[in-house]
Amino acid sequence: MHPAPSVIFFTTFSGLGFGLLFFLGLGFPGVTGWTAFAFFAIAYLMAVGGLMASTFHLGRPERAIKAFTQWRSSWLSREAWCAVGALVLMGLYGLGLVFFDARWTVLGLLGALFSMATVFTTSMIYTQLKTIPRWNMKLTPVKFLSLSLAGGALLAGQVSIALVLLVIAGLVQLYTWVEGDKALNASGTNMATATGLGNIGHVRAFEPPHTGTNYLLKEFVHVIGRKHSQKLRVIALGLMTIAPIILLALPFSHVLGVLAILSHIAGVLTARWLFFAEAEHVVGLYYGKR
């Protein structure tokens, strides 16, 4: 899959933003007034910034409002509803904390629920696609949720919880890579089933339908990025989990905390780039590529 910057930014930052909103909704940290304002501002910048970035990959962004209509069948539509629900609920909850020094607990809990529902629906957009076997597994939502929670705990300054969640997220990511590498072969889709010619003999792509490139090859057949995938996996895991864990284990200071967050974000961005760049869409088989 083509690793579009807009979608990488969207999934990374909305995951972090809604992760932070989840912890704020639960009352960790239990801040009020201007401190609460600062936390909410960071969460909204990330969550809303991410959602805005996602509209950049639309061919017709001016019609984006129509995406709210098909919540009965479409995960993308459900994501839109959950995101708006979470932002409105947490906005009201934040209003109470910042300006009235009041904690409307039920509102916070509901907001936290909707925040995680948003991350879950985002992950289901990818998980539902049978055409991309690497994404089409139960581990995909587990990975998105565990990363969002780990990042949220880190941003919320919940050091002891963050340490545990970072380890979990790292292990889930590692397991996803191991399972993902087997997914295309296990799916049973190959050039023989794609062309239906497998029972005659070995199928080889002889001539593509077009001499130049096209939308399908640009969007779905991105093979360049896989060259360094093993190195990038090590870098992603190091920045995303190992470095923040070491920084948090050291005697606490705000500088180290900020470094841990920046390292984590860089790691998630790298892992998310790989999530797209490594994903093999079965349409590539028609071109003899994977």
Place this chain on the structure above:
Amino acid sequence: MTTLPAKTDKKLGLVIDLDTCVGCHACVISCKGWNTENYGAPLSDQNAYGADNSGTFLNRVHSYEVQPPGDAAAQLIHFPKSCLHCEDAPCVTVCPTGASYKRVEDGIVLVNESNCIGCGLCAWACPYGARELDQAEGVMKKCTLCVDRIYNENLPEEDRQPACVRTCPAGARHFGDLGDENSDVSKLVAERGGMDLMPEQGTKPVNKYLPPRPKDEMPEFDVLAPFLEPVAEEPKGFLGWLDKTLEKL
């Protein structure tokens, strides 16, 4: 709109004969021509006369070389590919706006372009590469089964079929109701063992492909041939000497 109908009255679709297709790409061109001038946004080209040209097409012809086991000669098979108008079309259910839909009356999968936000998710969900996002218009384009020809009473009756079928000089493309087991196309599928592409994806395609017929074996040229004196394989005389001498060098 984005839920699929439980049942459609007809299952209009194509039957493509891989034994007959000569790979001339006439269907590709007639499709581009008709669908640029008619239903919906035109199929644009980018940098059409430059070095890095690309464009939107709803039908594309691949060519495959298939090597049977053993010494048999390889076969070259031309393989036209367009929307298969699947019964369980994954492209329809993922659509967030309801722009993608499957018609109850004839099973054609269409895009209402004025509702399409160009998110591309339907193209991601299609295993066949049947949908292409038009780079000029920003909306998703796909085969309409020439919905503006097949019911068009302004056209002579023989033209009321998809442009690709009408133009195919080899007669490799057939159009009809695959839901009616007595239709010509259904009979053809039954007779020739029509197949689905990527059946494991669970899309239940309506379009069927007729596999290439088995190739004939080369017959023995003459019944007496095995009894004829074999041609000398070892050279003799001067050529034999030359052969041995060159071997030694």
